[in-house]
Amino acid sequence: MSKIQKKIWTVSMVILAIMSAIWITLTYYNNKTLNQYNEILERYLNMNEVTNASQQVIDDLNDYMLHPSLDNLEQIELSKRKVLQAKNDVYNLRNEENNFNLTNYIHLIDSFIEATDRFIIFYSENEVEASAKEFTEATSISNHISDMTLTLIDKELKTYDRIYLGIITQSKDLKELGIWLILLIAFMLLVMSYWFSRSITKPVLQLTKAANELSKGRFDEQVKVDTNDEIAFLAKTFDHMRININKLFLETKQKAQLEHELQQNKILLQESQFRSLQSQINPHFLFNTLNTLSKKAYLEGSQETSDLLVNVAGLLRYNLKQMDRSVTLREEVVVLQQYMEIQKARLTDRLKIHMEIDEACLDIKIPTLTLQPLIENAVIHAIEPREDGGNIWVRILNGDKRITIEIEDDGMGMEADKIEQILLEKYKQTEGHSTGIGFSNVVKRLRLFYGYDDVIEIESVLDRYTKIVLKLPILRRENNDTAPNRG
Structure with a gap:
């Protein structure tokens, strides 16, 4: 991976980290607020569930008196279990502020269950007057449960009033925090964008200036870029090229001078070689002499000597090529x-x-x-x-x-x-x-x-x-x- 790519990835990772931090912060506070809302709403729903369940029991008792049947009796038992379940849920809402009222509330629910059970017993024994009395008692207790539920909810509202105020204050704080975060991100992006663009454009401008100087034939100014990326490598290569061009220019100039001197020396050398050749034996004269000696040896009957001279003459002639x-x-x-x-x-x-x-x-x-x-x-x-x-x-x-x-x-x-x-x-x-x-x-x-x-x-x-x-x-x-x- 190149250095410029690393810079781009670094900027991207920083922005991603900032956005992730913002997202985590907002998510945390939002979940915290939702949990508080859910907790309060659950308390209200649990208390209201007791009222609804008790009223459902009264309705089931009334249906059973009008139409006594096994199905209606089973429906009463099912509604009683809902009341008991609602009682257990309300029991978990106990705290220091509602301990006394909640205890009375639970006792009232127990009394309602007992009155319901007595009604069923009396009604099954055909004791009409006693069962009617117990039905009236259960209805009265159900009304008290409804009234007490409203009282507990009102007290809960007063208790959690400061929580509501805290949630409102927290929402305002989150709004202000969002504004500040947006401003901070905008500022950091501007700074990082300026730094990143500056790290690329500055060395490019230096290279452009150096190229302009080279185009004017100025090879003495050094090309230097104080970065640690591919542009710095390009600048070093550009500077080496400048040095090589300058060397080549000087070598070409020296070569032209040497060629001029070499041409003068070549003329003098040719004159010297001509004079030297004049003082040496002509190799063609030596070749012709060997042929003459070969023929003379042949005429005198020295066949081997003649052949040897012919071979020497042939080798000498071949070497003259x-x-x-x-x-x-x-x-x-x-x-x-x-x-x-x-x-x-x-x-x-x-x-x-x-x-x-x-x-x-x-x-x-x-x-x-x-x-x-x-x-x-x-x-x-x-x-x-x-x-x-x-x-x-x-x-x-x-x-x-x-x-x-x-x-x-x-x-x-x-x-x-x-x-x-x-x-x-x-x-x-x-x-x-x-x-x-x-x-x-x-x-x-x-x-x-x-x-x-x-x-x-x-x-x-x-x-x-x-x-x-x-x-x-x-x-x-x-x-x-x-x-x-x-x-």
Whole structure:
């Protein structure tokens, strides 16, 4: 979650907390008021229930006298139970102020129940006069219950008068509290909105000012925003961009000056190289001289000497080619064979060469002087140090999408760190190479030529063997010899 989002969530949570507190407060006071109202109303209803229940009993007694039946008798018992239930509810309303009156009230209810029971007994025994007397007594007690209920309710009204006043005062206080809370919330929202908008707009204005200065070419003023959010990160990035642009501007200026100086030095260097070439032997003159000596040796009957001179001349002519040109694999194989003839003449039986070449592979393009330095590396490090010499295998195999060239020797092998240095193009040792081209140089030129790194693998076990595997893609031969077609 971003810092700006956290600010928005913080403001929202604060507002939600305030609204929740207000809602809880209002709910609490409202429930408290409702409970007080309900308590008072319940007291009135319980007292009034005694009056209603007693009058219902009188009505049931009257119905029973007019129509004596078991159903009417059961109705009287049901009404009596309601009176007793109402009596228990009234008993729970006892307090210090109504203790005496409520005790008399309960005794009056008991007397009413007793008079009702006596009426039922006398009436069942057909004592008409006694039952009529008890009915009159029950009716009189019911009237007294009604009057006393009104007296108790009136006393309750006087007792709870201060409670009513408290409820009214509480309602006024809640109204005032609501007004103050609304004003407080409005003020807090204004403050928080100003703080939140200020925390965003101020750094944005600073960035706008800095961008305006940069558009005028002023790169010296630092862009600084004192916040702890994404805008501060943007400001730091903007300031780094300002520094980089300023550096680039200075470097471009210095580069232009260096290029001017380099151009002047290049002119002087070309003049120096021209004078140096004048003092050296022309390599073409040396090549022509070797051809002359080869023909003279042939005429004199020295066939091996003639062949050796031809191979040396061919190798020299091949080395005179420009290093940035590409040749066919066939040309590389011819030069490789000439080089091996020279080495076999020098090492005799100590060198054993084994070649397995697929003729269908020899028309692909390859950088010049690729195979000869690899073979020469094997001769120098695998054959020459051993008194009995060794074997070198050269295999050129055709595949579906690539051609594989394997150069293997049974020499001393290479250590893992040396292989890593070669593959990282950091191995600079070129001592003893006739062309001056080392192993790492070959790796680098192959990768540049084909455009990817996975062009060579090296397998080696110390004191056993070393195998170099070139994986060359099959590229269409072009008319010019400068570069392969990668399309």
